[in-house]
Amino acid sequence: MAAQQDLRPRRVQALPGRTLGRGLHQHLEALGGDRSLGLSRQVRPGQRLPAREAHLATAGHREPPAPRVVTRWILTRPETLTQIEQLRLKAILANCPELDALTGHVRSFAQMLTERQGERLPQWLDAIRQDALPSLHTLAAGIDRDRDAVIAGLTLPWSSGVVEGHVNRIKMLKRQMFGRAGFALLRKRVLLAQ
Incomplete structure (x- = not known):
């Protein structure tokens, strides 16, 4: 049996040449006020955020439920x-x-x-x-x-739902027996197929 995967969250490492990271976080703290607004002004469209900054950007702003x-x-x-x-x-x-x-x-x-x-x-x-x-x-x-x-x-307390399956079963038996036998055999098959 294979070893179980470690399901704990891992710390996101900054990629080389990445402009976002600790510097941006310090820059936002220097700006003061709402961090998520400052962050949204600093990030170009399509640019990904490290986990900490992404959390700050969405803190307090829940997505609507599906x-x-x-x-x-x-x-x-x-x-x-x-x-x-x-x-x-x-x-x-x-x-x-x-x-x-x-x-x-x-x-x-x-x-x-x-x-x-x-x-x-x-x-x-x-x-x-x-x-x-x-x-x-x-x-x-x-x-x-x-x-x-x-x-x-x-x-009313009565329902025809109980017989719905029986009607479909009888129709299926009738299709199977079509052209093969008379009513007597069809009757026997319906009565015995319960």
Whole structure:
């Protein structure tokens, strides 16, 4: 078995002829004020920074989270998010009113779904139409086309999901038996293939 790799961070060594390094760090300390602004003025585009200066340039300036991460935060129950995730989501929603409205609609639909409150669907659709969110308007139009079925799905405890796999299995058996035997053999095969 090969020896395990040392996963500790290594100190970055300055390359020969490199203009950045300790001299730049001392120069920035002499400038005073915000080091990251001074550093960004000194570095040419495309030039790489040593680890210490790169850390100073990004200190206090976090990158925004990826859209996939924000989507996960919105779709997760708020009480299961960590405190840091809740604070970051709150900051994002404070800066984007459209995303804040979307979050409210998503969470109210999730509550309707989990608590079987299908009778609230018409009010939810009206609330969506009042916001300027074109993607949700498309969703509302699709739900309106089959409103009774959606309300039944959100209200009733029964589901046809259990039989979906059986229908596909029967269709597959029917395709396999096509032209080979009559209904009697197909019936036997369907009944015995469970």
